[in-house]
Amino acid sequence: MSSNSDRVDIAHRTLRQAIIEQALKAGTKLPEDEIGRHFSMSRTLVRTVLAKLQAQGLVDTHHKRTATVAQPSLDEARDAFAIRRALEREMMKAVIKRWNPAIEKLLREHVQEEEAAHAKGDVRLSTRLAGEFHLKLAELSGNALLERYLSELVSRCSLILAMYSRPHSSECAISEHSGLINILKKGDQAAAEHLVDEHLLSVESRALIEDDLAAESDIGSILSRFSTRAAG
Template identity: 85%
Template sequence: MVQTPMSSNSDRVEIAHRTLRQAIIEQALKAGTKLPEDEIGRHFSMSRTLVRAVLAKLQAQGLVDTYHKRTATVAQPSLEEAHDAFAVRRALEREVIKSIIKRWNPSIEKGLQEHVKEEEAAHAKGDVRLSTRLAGEFHLKLAELSGNTLLERYLSELVSRCSLILAMYSRPHSSECAISEHSALIAALRSGDVAVAEQLMDEHLSSVESRALFDEEAPVEPDLGSILSRYADRAHG
């Protein structure tokens, strides 16, 4: 089938968005990094209009700042904003728990268990960046399985924001913690006990938030082109 210009543009926007989002969450592009429209446009063969559409999507997810700036930058949420983000996220994750327990079935459990296996494989390989990304995506999967599209959308934005916060501020820790906590959550969901599942989710998010620690070290300005090349190859793969 011949690809129309519209679908081609849509594909470019999606690939560019996925590439930049992943590079930001995995901290290849650090907080404060400038994201020039011209360079992004050249890399993805996109017009400025399409680049701005990509940056707008990233801004909506709390990953990019564009307000009153000539050049967009990777967002730099403060610690106060970080605490606010986790507070709202706790409330939304409780709603996810309630929705999933109502809809629980073997296919939901299978999807969650398969994701945990991916987390275990990343941990076994010592791939910290992949482990970090998969830990956040576990919660995106929960939101998707809730069957509530609004809840999924809002939580997706918060998870992205929290992933950036953790990339900026978190202290080194073993991904085994998150994996075991995710497994415990699945068991609680299977049991159908809303109170226990909500308590485990609150404890899990408190544990995740407690890993944040302000780092005084100034970020090194990366080479945007080389990072985009590396992540774009993975996005196409």
């Protein structure tokens, strides 16, 4: 039998992936009883999961009887990207100081996952993996506080990208990630800061456009699909 911490982790990863890939649309209700039944968890544990998602900017719970998937406005989206750019410039400095072949290997392997998702035409998975590339960089920075703040911002921005998207090729982001790895490997701090800034501006410009939100889907079937992947 899995431990409570394992269940919380699987439930968190399942819901996070389903939200960022927009299987669970902005504004979708997240009933505690249904989530609890799906993961065989108490309401207390479900609330722990929802609190983690709220801390990442993916779920709204304030003044609501039922938690919902967050619906950041365009103004909030622009503010999130502005703060993220500033923090990621600092992240570049930290990663360059700790750069080694193991870091390069991890990042290049992740880019290969992005390329595979792009080859399959899975735009939603590509969007999630693009955000997780930056989460890996934050983790590799060695700065726990920076990683914590960027984890929230990257998750929030991934939701924003899924909500406010215009058709574009994910190949652009993949090539930009590869270019960033090459600059980090050279240890060129100024170039790395400039490139990540331009990269995020490019991502923002490709994504921030108003769009109609799709109708709410059946949460049970969505959780079944994503929990299998999250447990793997």
